[in-house]
Amino acid sequence: MANFLFSTLDAGGNVPPAVGIAGELVRDGHRVRFLGNRQQAGQIEAVGAEFRAYDGSFRMTPAEHMSTLQQISMMVSAFTHPGVARDIVEEARRDPPDVVIVDCLLLSGIDAAVRAGLRTAVLVHSFYAFFDGPFRRTPLTAVITARGLGPRRVMKRADRILVCSDPLLDPAGGKNGNGKLAWTGAVVDVAQPADPAPSGSPPKVLVSLSTTAFPGQEGFLHKVLQAVADLPLEVVVTTGPAIDPASFTAPPNTIVHRYLPHRDVMPDCAAVIGHGGHATTMLALGHGLPLVIAPMHPLLDQRMVGKAVQDAGAGLVIKASSSREQIAGVVKTVLDSADFRSATTMVGQRIREADGARTGARVLAGMIS
Structure with a gap:
């Protein structure tokens, strides 16, 4: 049985891929733990994973209405938060994992895991072409890069990069990335494909x-x-x-x-x-x-x-x-x-x-x- 430690955040669509993969690992008999925002506990524990909330001041409030400038400030704070970095390293020292899987948005966490010598995978929950392209050219990322956490530099130091998307839709699909990139396909929970409405029923x-x-x-x-x-x-x-x-x-x-x-x-x-x-x-x-x-x-x-x-x-x-x-x-x-x-x-x-x-x-x- 292997020991996996995920580090995530409550940013909406980033969560289902991590939880979906974690559920498969649990079913295979592995031990799976998560560090995350407190409000994520129920969703994560539902698939049989252990959960611990970040200590300190790290918060995500994406549902709050705010200006674009306030949103950028919130995202910069979350993506570079020193508390995330500290908690990953402390949790790994307390109970050493075989692999640490860090959300691609948590750049401080990726950086800390690599610096601590942990076997690290980055979980990309959208197109790799976005995170390796337009995302690096936004005002948001300019501030992040100025803090020494440029996305390309940080992510390329990880052992693997899991892209949880369809490689034929992702404009970067098929990139080698020095052998580190792996497209898993989109992680979706589909019970059955949609059936057309019965004849005479409105769609x-x-x-x-x-x-x-x-x-x-x-x-x-x-x-x-x-x-x-x-x-x-x-x-x-x-x-x-x-x-x-x-x-x-x-x-x-x-x-x-x-x-x-x-x-x-x-x-x-x-x-x-x-x-x-x-x-x-x-x-x-x-x-x-x-x-x-x-x-x-x-x-x-x-x-x-x-x-x-x-x-x-x-x-x-x-x-x-x-x-x-x-x-x-x-x-x-x-x-x-x-x-x-x-x-x-x-x-x-x-x-x-x-x-x-x-x-x-x-x-x-x-x-x-």
Whole structure:
């Protein structure tokens, strides 16, 4: 039995890949521990992993509404937090792991694990092309690099880099990275692919933007509800913790929830309207669902994810500033076209067959032998 230590943070879509791979390791009989934000305990312990919250002042509050400058400040603090680095090293000294797996956003943690001589894997929960490309050219990363934690320099010193995404969608798919890079495939929890609605029943569409609060997010969601009001659809909206469902007046064909497990909703859906977050997008594609994607934040991976989906013929990208009429037109196009259904069926089959969680577990276990 091997001993694995994960270090993560509560940043939304970064969590499912880590938890999915950890669950596979637990099923294989390995011991798995997590360091994370206190509010993550239930989700992590549900797969049989041990959990310990970070000590000290490290907090993540992505659902709080704040300005772009405040968001950047929060992210810089989280990604370079000295408490994360200290806790990883102290936990490893207290109970030495065989492998430490650190979220790619926790640059101080990766750096500390490598400096401490620990066998270290970096878990990348979106396209490697984003983290090795646009992410390095943002104001956020300029501040991080000035602190001596440039992403490329820090990550390349790890023993392995696990990219939990589909290599054919990731523009960097197939890179060698001196033999350190390994694409596991998207880590998605798909019980079964989506089935088309019975003849005569209106198609069901899931609308989900993000668990993180973004400027303009609520206004766009209002426009989506107006856009779908007159369409022959059944619409399910999940707002997440950043938006109060009571702030919306839903049309008769729409139900608004704060939270529903997407894996339980998607098998009955015909399409998804989202923001281009990697986790929700890959889960939708894993179910064979085409997407309408409206990126919400210019500094994150949403634009790249949306473009990859559109280039694959699996959906369309729109601007968050689109009118209700434009939104309605794009939704109808995606639902009515057999080409989108055909493309997403193919992508979905590839994602399911890759079995990213299982593949990721095998790569980590292989680091020990």
